[in-house]
Amino acid sequence: MALDKPYQDIPGTTxxxxxxxxxxxxxxxxxxxxxxxxxxxxxxADELGYMNxxxxxxxxxxxxxxxxxxxxxxxxxxIYYLVKITMAQGMSVAHAVSMMTDMSPDExxxxxxxxxxxxxxxxxxxxxxxx
Amino acid sequence: xxxxxxxxxxxxVPLLGRIIDINQSKTDDWKPIFSGYDFTRxxxxxxxxxxxxxxxxxxxxxxxxxxxxxxxxGCAESYAPADEGYGARPVPVVQGDQDLSWHxxxxxxxxxxxxxxxxxxxxxxxxxxxxxxxFDQPEAWPCKVVPIMVxxxxxxxxxxxxxxxxxxxxxxxxxxxxKDINVQVWGTGGMSHQLLxxxxxxxxxxxxxxxxxxxxxxxxxxxKIPQTEYIRETGTEGSETVMWLIMxxxxxxxxxEIHRHYHxxxxxxxxxxxxxxxxx
Numbered sequence: 001m002a003l004d005k006p007y008q009d010i011p012g013t014t015x016x017x018x019x020x021x022x023x024x025x026x027x028x029x030x031x032x033x034x035x036x037x038x039x040x041x042x043x044x045a046d047e048l049g050y051m052n053x054x055x056x057x058x059x060x061x062x063x064x065x066x067x068x069x070x071x072x073x074x075x076x077x078x079i080y081y082l083v084k085i086t087m088a089q090g091m092s093v094a095h096a097v098s099m100m101t102d103m104s105p106d107e108x109x110x111x112x113x114x115x116x117x118x119x120x121x122x123x124x125x126x127x128x129x130x131x
Numbered sequence: 132x133x134x135x136x137x138x139x140x141x142x143x144v145p146l147l148g149r150i151i152d153i154n155q156s157k158t159d160d161w162k163p164i165f166s167g168y169d170f171t172r173x174x175x176x177x178x179x180x181x182x183x184x185x186x187x188x189x190x191x192x193x194x195x196x197x198x199x200x201x202x203x204x205g206c207a208e209s210y211a212p213a214d215e216g217y218g219a220r221p222v223p224v225v226q227g228d229q230d231l232s233w234h235x236x237x238x239x240x241x242x243x244x245x246x247x248x249x250x251x252x253x254x255x256x257x258x259x260x261x262x263x264x265x266f267d268q269p270e271a272w273p274c275k276v277v278p279i280m281v282x283x284x285x286x287x288x289x290x291x292x293x294x295x296x297x298x299x300x301x302x303x304x305x306x307x308x309x310k311d312i313n314v315q316v317w318g319t320g321g322m323s324h325q326l327l328x329x330x331x332x333x334x335x336x337x338x339x340x341x342x343x344x345x346x347x348x349x350x351x352x353x354x355k356i357p358q359t360e361y362i363r364e365t366g367t368e369g370s371e372t373v374m375w376l377i378m379x380x381x382x383x384x385x386x387x388e389i390h391r392h393y394h395x396x397x398x399x400x401x402x403x404x405x406x407x408x409x410x411x
Binding site for chain 2: 006007010011012013014015016017018021025028029031032034035036040069070073078079080081083084087088092093094097098100101102108111112113115116117118119122123124
């Protein structure tokens with residue numbers, strides 16, 4: 001029997017479940033290595049060369065180089081792991097998060113200041129998206 | 132005998148730890164957020180808990196993808212703050228209570244909760260930010276800590292029912308501990324937030340408020356909420372709020388809400404805070 005995934009009808013959302021954890025294992029372990037200062041230095045000096053220490057897919061490596069967080073999430077990256085890349089380059093978590101939305105960082109922060117994104121219209125795929 | 136006298140619920144937003152660390156928490160910009168903890172900071176000075184059983188989740192700091200315990204207990208002598216990728220927080224090392232940790236581990240495992248036992252680990256903002264919210268910037272934390280670590284990062288997190296039951300098992304364990312100590316249980320994390328995807332930034336004030344309203348007397352109802360509802364209503368990372376149910380389960384049947392604070396936003400997150408005294 002296939003695993004029950006009752007969350008698949010939530011729009012704009014990827015739940016980090018077993019399928020994603022398997023897909024992203026090496027990607028996430030690479031991200032984890034950036035906790036250490038010497039590794040952050042080595043990564044920024046030669047991003048591809050550094051990533052080649054892990055058996056990541058070419059698509060994952062390219063998405064890291066592109067800082068394409070939306071793609072990285074779809075390739076099994078977990079957000080707490082992925083922000084280690086963006087934090088290492090001095091980007092705030094809110095800025096990194098905004099890159100996955102259709103808003104600029106300023107627009108995103110403005111939305112948050114105004115109470116955040118409403119759940120109304122954002123609970124089920126097919127509902128009207130509500131900024 | 133040891134006694135659980137109170138429970139605290141609080142979000143553990145990393146930015147707030149940072150604001151305290153750079154001495155900005157008393158500025159006008161941050162006052163609306165931190166002033167919601169003024170009551171608790173005074174209250175806890177009088178309560179003087181000897182030990183806090185602190186329920187939190189690690190955020191890819193002490194643990195990577197190699198091992199993911201669903202429920203774990205720290206049994207170490209002390210816990211250093213983790214370097215989360217930008218240097219460790221300049222906060223005191225957290226002192227453990229090894230006697231109590233091992234007592235809880237043995238009692239709770241024999242009650243049917245197969246906890247993972249951790250004898251060495253660093254602790255991230257999930258554990259240190261609640262301490263900072265409650266105690267500000269002391270030279271040393273004024274209490275010992277028994278960390279209870281819960282997986283909420285990889286789906287599935289444990290169910291609300293299991294969290295309440297774990298809280299009850301911790302309550303039994305502490306009731307059978309022979310030292311005369313004052314114990315608090317803190318549930319941390321949440322409330323509404325989603326840090327990924329096109330839906331990032333979701334905040335559900337009504338849902339969060341209803342959760343706080345029901346925590347005192349209708350927690351068995353909260354325990355039935357499946358993780359998908361937390362995600363749908365409050366965001367992927369809103370799932371962390373389930374950990375508050377371990378705290379609630381540990382307080383016994385009758386509690387009194389003595390303080391509450393709710394603020395939107397802290398960066399991406401809704402901040403919730405509640406103080407419950409155990410009345411049984």
